[in-house]
Amino acid sequence: MCGIIGCVGRGEETLGTLVHGLSKLEYRGYDSAGVALGGTGGLGVLKRAGEIEALRAALEGRSEFSGSVGIGHTRWSTHGPPTDENAHPHLDCEGRVAVVHNGIIENYQALRDELAGAGHAFESDTDTEVVPHLIEAELAAGSSPEAAFRAAIGRLEGSFAIACLVAGRESVFVARNDSPLVLGIAEGATYLASDVPAFREFTDRVVYLEDGQFAELSPDGWVVTDAAGAVVEPPIETVSWDAEDTGKSGYDHFMLKEIHEQPRALRQCLRGRVDELGGSVTVEELGAFDPERVHLVAAGTSYHAALYGAQLLCADGIPAEAHYAHEYASSPPPAAGATVVGVSQSGETADTLAATREARRRGAATLAVTNTVGSTMARECDETFYIRSGPEIGVAATKTFAGQQTALNLLTQVVSEATPDRDVVSALRDLPGDIQAVLDGSSAEAVAETYLDADAYFFIGRGLNYPVALEGALKMKEISYEHAEGFAAGELKHGPLALVTENTPVFATVVGDDELARKTVGNIKEVEARNAPVVAVTDGESDAGRYADHTLEIPRTNRRTAAIVANVQLQLVSYHTAAKLGRPIDKPRNLAKSVTVE
Numbered sequence: 392m393c394g395i396i397g398c399v400g401r402g403e404e405t406l407g408t409l410v411h412g413l414s415k416l417e418y419r420g421y422d423s424a425g426v427a428l429g430g431t432g433g434l435g436v437l438k439r440a441g442e443i444e445a446l447r448a449a450l451e452g453r454s455e456f457s458g459s460v461g462i463g464h465t466r467w468s469t470h471g472p473p474t475d476e477n478a479h480p481h482l483d484c485e486g487r488v489a490v491v492h493n494g495i496i497e498n499y500q501a502l503r504d505e506l507a508g509a510g511h512a513f514e515s516d517t518d519t520e521v522v523p524h525l526i527e528a529e530l531a532a533g534s535s536p537e538a539a540f541r542a543a544i545g546r547l548e549g550s551f552a553i554a555c556l557v558a559g560r561e562s563v564f565v566a567r568n569d570s571p572l573v574l575g576i577a578e579g580a581t582y583l584a585s586d587v588p589a590f591r592e593f594t595d596r597v598v599y600l601e602d603g604q605f606a607e608l609s610p611d612g613w614v615v616t617d618a619a620g621a622v623v624e625p626p627i628e629t630v631s632w633d634a635e636d637t638g639k640s641g642y643d644h645f646m647l648k649e650i651h652e653q654p655r656a657l658r659q660c661l662r663g664r665v666d667e668l669g670g671s672v673t674v675e676e677l678g679a680f681d682p683e684r685v686h687l688v689a690a691g692t693s694y695h696a697a698l699y700g701a702q703l704l705c706a707d708g709i710p711a712e713a714h715y716a717h718e719y720a721s722s723p724p725p726a727a728g729a730t731v732v733g734v735s736q737s738g739e740t741a742d743t744l745a746a747t748r749e750a751r752r753r754g755a756a757t758l759a760v761t762n763t764v765g766s767t768m769a770r771e772c773d774e775t776f777y778i779r780s781g782p783e784i785g786v787a788a789t790k791t792f793a794g795q796q797t798a799l800n801l802l803t804q805v806v807s808e809a810t811p812d813r814d815v816v817s818a819l820r821d822l823p824g825d826i827q828a829v830l831d832g833s834s835a836e837a838v839a840e841t842y843l844d845a846d847a848y849f850f851i852g853r854g855l856n857y858p859v860a861l862e863g864a865l866k867m868k869e870i871s872y873e874h875a876e877g878f879a880a881g882e883l884k885h886g887p888l889a890l891v892t893e894n895t896p897v898f899a900t901v902v903g904d905d906e907l908a909r910k911t912v913g914n915i916k917e918v919e920a921r922n923a924p925v926v927a928v929t930d931g932e933s934d935a936g937r938y939a940d941h942t943l944e945i946p947r948t949n950r951r952t953a954a955i956v957a958n959v960q961l962q963l964v965s966y967h968t969a970a971k972l973g974r975p976i977d978k979p980r981n982l983a984k985s986v987t988v989e
């Protein structure tokens with residue numbers, strides 16, 4: 392949801408550093424991009440509609456384009472379409488102040504009217520453009536650049552991570568409120584960005600800014616101040632993953648790489664938390680976590696993980712509900728005694744933050760289940776349980792969904808009244824190997840090829856496989872742009888069956904041979920009777936394979952972990968369908984990875 396970057400101390404490399412960093416932030420938005428360079432002289436600014444490549448091409452051969460400090464931006468449009476004019480950085484009337492921004496300035500219209508009334512001319516439709524003009528007005532009134540920046544930020548309502556250059560000053564001014572912003576600290580150079588991958592290859596030492604904080608990066612170093620201007624000394628943290636983790640490692644797409652990284656990601660999630668010998672589960676972060684009841688709040692794929700987690704908890708006797716975070720925030724259900732668990736890969740999703748904040752406002756205890764160290768949710772919730780999946784760059788969540796499911800299994804084992812279920816614990820230990828077996832032997836690509844001309848794709852499952860059906864359909868929609876829906880298998884006959892034809896393959900996940908499985912096999916027969924092709928994702932224990940046109944096999948395991956393994960087959964089907972249709976898999980149209988607006 393827009394990515395910003397800035398750097399000081401890179402000399403001749405400033406422009407290259409910015410453009411490279413933007414390419415690492417493209418997952419946050421990719422409809423336009425721009426850079427501004429400055430220093431002791433004037434500012435140079437270039438911006439283009441389109442992906443970073445368009446900016447890179449426009450910069451080709453522009454040797455005059457240099458400076459010792461710089462900022463950059465990659466955009467996911469909110470105010471105005473993706474055009475050169477609406478791309479960031481935005482400038483004041485004289486081109487002496489350049490600003491990049493991630494977030495939404497809610498009072499921009501009033502500020503714009505006021506500034507226009509005072510003679511400022513605007514060139515874009517964006518909310519951001521008021522910021523350089525506010526700074527310009529303060530400078531004209533005699534303020535220093537720092538004071539002008541601080542005063543302008545003080546006029547803003549809404550969410551922002553903002554970086555700013557002022558001509559003639561070798562500094563980047565930075566402010567944060569409700570949008571992520573992290574500094575990278577290296578020998579002789581300092582960076583800022585919406586996320587660490589932007590500068591990870593230069594440093595692993597980072598400072599996460601808090602809401603209300605400001606920073607100034609200059610050749611003399613960096614200084615962080617609070618809203619009142621007092622200097623603060625934030626902790627410097629060390630990032631645990633390498634720069635290579637943010638590359639494609641030879642895969643055609645980040646999504647495929649991340650699907651294949653799942654065994655490793657889950658090993659990391661389980662490491663030190665599952666006792667190999669004793670069959671017990673200990674999660675240090677969950678030391679004091681002993682909820683009476685649980686409300687899980689999340690959006691998108693994370694909501695599917697929340698639905699799955701709620702089922703696990705309920706099955707172990709802990710009342711639990713999963714809620715869409717956006718609905719929870721606007722019409723919160725009674726939550727007396729409930730601990731609210733925010734499930735979010737990024738830890739920055741505005742909808743989910745709104746829900747956990749609403750929970751805190753009402754006095755509920757909160758827990759963040761997230762992948763992102765130092766994220767807003769991790770810092771705001773009472774406790775944080777990291778899923779440790781490593782950086783996920785593909786817009787479509789894959790390994791982090793598996794990580795969330797695995798973490799919620801661990802959480803259930805920890806809080807469940809019963810002593811840890813040895814069968815589940817041993818299935819968790821086998822999980823990375825089971826997923827590897829699917830990755831090594833899947834026929835998902837052939838299945839994808841068979842149904843490339845389908846009118847629509849339907850996904851069904853019961854119990855723990857219902858969230859898998861929803862997730863299978865979401866992945867298909869996001870990256871293939873084909874119509875796909877996920878249903879609780881029992882719901883099909885209550886309406887959606889009317890959509891089923893010989894050209895709508897139905898993907899049914901069936902695990903084990905219990906009553907749930909047998910009922911789902913019944914649903915398979917119903918769609919088969921309507922001539923719909925059936926693809927069964929199954930461990931072969933039930934009759935599902937007998938009635939299916941294709942079978943995508945998974946190893947036999949506990950039904951809790953089977954839902955995680957089955958989902959991998961569906962990820963592969965969506966991936967290969969999208970790849971064969973030539974879709975831009977890692978950057979689907981209209982989407983961005985981290986949705987920081989409500």
Ligand code: F6R
Nearest residue numbers: 691692693735736737740787788
């Ligand atoms: C789907 C996807 C989104 C996210 C959702 C929540 O592939 O990635 O649906 O799951 O936007 O994001 P997080 O988990 O960062 O809160």
